[in-house]
Amino acid sequence: QQKVQQSPESLIVPEGAMTSLNCTFSDSASQYFAWYRQHSGKAPKALMSIFSNGEKEEGRFTIHLNKASLHFSLHIRDSQPSDSALYLCAVSAATSSGQKLVFGQGTILKVYL
Amino acid sequence: AQTIHQWPVAEIKAVGSPLSLGCTIKGKSSPNLYWYWQATGGTLQQLFYSITVGQVESVVQLNLSASRPKDDQFILSTEKLLLSHSGFYLCAWSLAWEYQDTQYFGPGTRLLVL
Numbered sequence: 163q164q165k166v167q168q169s170p171e172s173l174i175v176p177e178g179a180m181t182s183l184n185c186t187f188s189d190s191a192s193q194y195f196a197w198y199r200q201h202s203g204k205a206p207k208a209l210m211s212i213f214s215n216g217e218k219e220e221g222r223f224t225i226h227l228n229k230a231s232l233h234f235s236l237h238i239r240d241s242q243p244s245d246s247a248l249y250l251c252a253v254s255a256a257t258s259s260g261q262k263l264v265f266g267q268g269t270i271l272k273v274y275l
Numbered sequence: 276a277q278t279i280h281q282w283p284v285a286e287i288k289a290v291g292s293p294l295s296l297g298c299t300i301k302g303k304s305s306p307n308l309y310w311y312w313q314a315t316g317g318t319l320q321q322l323f324y325s326i327t328v329g330q331v332e333s334v335v336q337l338n339l340s341a342s343r344p345k346d347d348q349f350i351l352s353t354e355k356l357l358l359s360h361s362g363f364y365l366c367a368w369s370l371a372w373e374y375q376d377t378q379y380f381g382p383g384t385r386l387l388v389l
Contacts, residue, residue, distance in 0.1 A: 204382075205365055205380035205381060205382055206365070207380065208378065208379070262324070262334050263321055263378065264321075265318055265319040265320070266318070267317075
């Protein structure tokens, strides 16, 4: 059964800092890896996703995937107060009836001025 | 443009009472639909998914049921609420199933069971 763990649980960084969030998973056969962001009281919103090993950059956000080490990460360059939110990683998992998405428990990020 | 609506926005219900939550997607034909539950401060957990009208698969057993009576509608319900049902219920849609395309979430329904 797919297990997804995030670290750290929470993070406080100054504006302009580089922020790194981590996610580990247990099923090496997973095919889809994504990061979602959830502002307080709101629904999660997809940030980025990746399917194969390597790196993908979109604006200030970069996602790294290393399937061999069962690890992927999100890096936020020049962190802004508006980036303060709950960050959820998600990994696909095979079930008897198809694929499902398993989310980590989240990392709370606070960016201060 | 696609829009996703959930109703009601919030509910306060008594233990043992019935519940029905709804979700409607407009602007997208035959989407895959999902129900998620998020306890306060807790992990987002997938409850049900549906890839077509009338077909719903359960992912986690939480004494809840789901139905898809129309292509653009997904209903979550139970006949008897438990205290543990409190939380944030989110409906989501995506296009692809096998490769887990991006899921787009609705605004959610907050449920408090007393």
